[in-house]
Amino acid sequence: MPSWRQSLVKSLHKTRSIPESRYFQIATANREGVPFCRTVVHRGLTDDNQLLVISDTRTEKYQQLNENNRCHVSWYFAKTREQYRFNCTASMVTKIEQPDLVEAQWEKLSDAGKKQFLWGRPGTPRLDESALNVEGDYSIVPAHFCVLSLNIENVDYLNLRGNPQHREWHEKDENDNWVSQSVIP
Secondary structure (H helix, E strand, O other): OOHHHHHHHHHHHHOOOOHHHHEEEEEEEOOOOOEEEEEEEOOEEOOOOEEEEEEEOOOHHHHHHHHOOEEEEEEEEOOOOEEEEEEEEEEEEOOOOOHHHHHHHHHHOOHHHHHHHHOOOOOOOOOOHHHHOOOOOOOOOOOOEEEEEEEEEEEEEEEOOOOOOEEEEEEEOOOOOEEEEEEOO
16 A cells, blocks of 8 residues: 555544545646636545546536546645645546446435435526425436546645654656655655
8 A cells, every 4th residue: 555545544534523624626627728626525545546526427527527637636634734635637437337336426425415416507507496406316326427536646745744844755656656755845
């Protein structure tokens, strides 16, 4: 297990009672190169070190990643004063490609979370409150529900506790093994 992953697992464990620790920021860019940053919910870390996020294929985020799958993640844990920055490539997974993964993520959602995927196209005008009062069959995964699998290419870890602070750079070598280097903060 890479040392950055061990640190991340510890950070998540130490902050498990703090809801904000489940959120991180993901930055994408549109076709003109304009950056967009938004907060997403951490949905898991796979055995092969991919961060999982759920999304909707009708969103700008999905469209941007479809045009350019490079993205950047920034995750800060206030309690432990640690920051992780990940350079990633994203894969968008629908129930057509990996039904088991997508259905498992759908099942983890509350009914209120599932209901959000029935509201209509994200970013379109909400003409009245009835747009959010929808009912549906929550056992059926909507075709536009997807999982973003973020393949981590390198990690920049910064621990702000202490003086001096501690920073590490992690990346894969030519044999796909993770190597780490302590760097100046």
